[in-house]
Amino acid sequence: MESMEQLYENYAQTVYRYLYSITQNADLSEELTQETFYQAMKTIHQFRGECKLSVWLCQIAKRAWYKELNKNKKKPSISLEEMEPPLPAAGNMEKDVLLNEEKLAMFRSLQQLDAKTKEVMYLRLSGELSFGEIGDILGQSENWARVTFYRGKQKMSKGRSEWNQD
Structure with missing residues (x-):
């Protein structure tokens, strides 16, 4: 079995890209990648080798994402002003709309x-x-x-x- 440092070096990018594909948020994906490897470190003794390590790590990442979603459901919603994106520059507005x-x-x-x-x-x-x-x-x-x-x-x-x- 690889050391946790080697495991991180070999699979962090794959886990991050997987998380980014489902969250569409770079910061959240980075945070969840860290959480994934923390959970993997705690439960590495449970890995039975029935699948590839990347698959096992992505399953941990998916559970971390679901946990994050459930946590956010309990948070108060943000105001409409916070949700509105800034207005684009006039020259790019048509392009942005399309x-x-x-x-x-x-x-x-x-x-x-x-x-x-x-x-x-x-x-x-x-x-x-x-x-x-x-x-x-x-x-x-x-x-x-x-x-x-x-x-x-x-x-x-x-x-x-x-x-x-x-």
Whole structure:
């Protein structure tokens, strides 16, 4: 078994990218990565070797993310003023609006996908993980991840064309 320092050096980037793909927040992803390795250090004796270390660590990371979500549900909500983004510069406003509309359409079509396909799409697009890493995290093959991503793109393209007809 690797030392915890080696474990961190070898897998921290993978765990961080996985967390970033589901949180979309760099600071939170860094914090949860640290929490993941802290929990791994406490429970390394429970690792049975039935899966890759990266998969085990990503499962710990996912539990840390769920714990964070539950913790945030109990916090008071923030005011509307805090939620409003700053106004963009006048020259970039049209470009920003179009980009936001494209993002909205993409996320809308992502929501139409089944849970596994949606997770593959998020991991690939937001986390920039390889198909091999996605397959490992989800307990599937690299080829399964590729096919699922391809089919997800096809479904999203079909969904966009249907919305444009409405």
